[in-house]
Amino acid sequence: MRIFRGAAAAAALAAAAGSAAACGLGAGEESVARKESLVIGVKADQPGLGLRAKDGTYAGFDVDVARYVAGRLGVPPGRVTFRTTPSSIREKALADGDVDLIFATYSITARRKEAVTFGGPYYVPHQDTLVREDDSSIRNVRDLKGKRLCEVAGSNSWRRVVEEREIAATRVKAPTYSACMDLLAARRIDAVSTDDLILAGFAAGRQVKIINAPFTDEKYGVGIRKGDLEGCETVNRAITRMYQDGTAARLLTKWFKESGLKLATSVPQFEGCS
Structure with missing residues (x-):
């Protein structure tokens, strides 16, 4: 089910769409907040975060967070496709439309923000x-x-x-x-x-x-096509909810309980959509 509802939903979506357009989504480009299906870029070789099994399925913290956020955007698991996205091609994959979102240990940096709009961070290691x-x-x-x-x-x-x-x-x-x-x-x-x-x-x-x-x-951000502020704002609301409802703490425990690391379970400070 979508995050926004009723009159408040319409107003929020209209405002977000206006700000997104002002920031430069191209003609015909659709915000991830409005898509009925999603292709999500993840890692394939990072145990605990994004690992591809022999049967082609993916598992890890990033993968689980991606599924949760997609669900909050109204996209059920059956309409989510994961795609291996190595560090070297993340910006290109978004720019070319090969993926809609990236959850792949994607640290937010000033240089990357020139080419990508970042949601989150969803975790700060x-x-x-x-x-x-x-x-x-x-x-x-x-x-x-x-x-x-x-x-x-x-x-x-x-x-x-x-x-x-x-x-x-x-x-x-x-x-x-x-x-x-x-x-x-x-x-x-x-x-x-x-x-x-x-x-x-x-x-x-x-x-x-x-x-x-x-x-x-290191601030793990959600990679979004540059200029999609509506999508970024919706993703941030989903991440906030993930921490508030206990899902983030459960997933961190699931994947890193035995690591000995001190795991943060409060909502990270967001970078702001730009």
């Missing part, structure tokens, strides 16, 4: 670092100086280390964080640094450890 279990030489981000650090295409995490903190790590490129884990196991890199939820998913069952020295806040 923290960047940390994962190393091999037998490595005691890396205790905090500064210890990455001179170490081989995984650089994932399309991700900002390595920039937080090398550019923002000016730590002279040696960057080793990889297409995905799953590939980073293979490089770490093969001792071709020394560390993987990214959001703690991503690291927690990969750490399970491997001979690795998170050093528990977080150094940033």
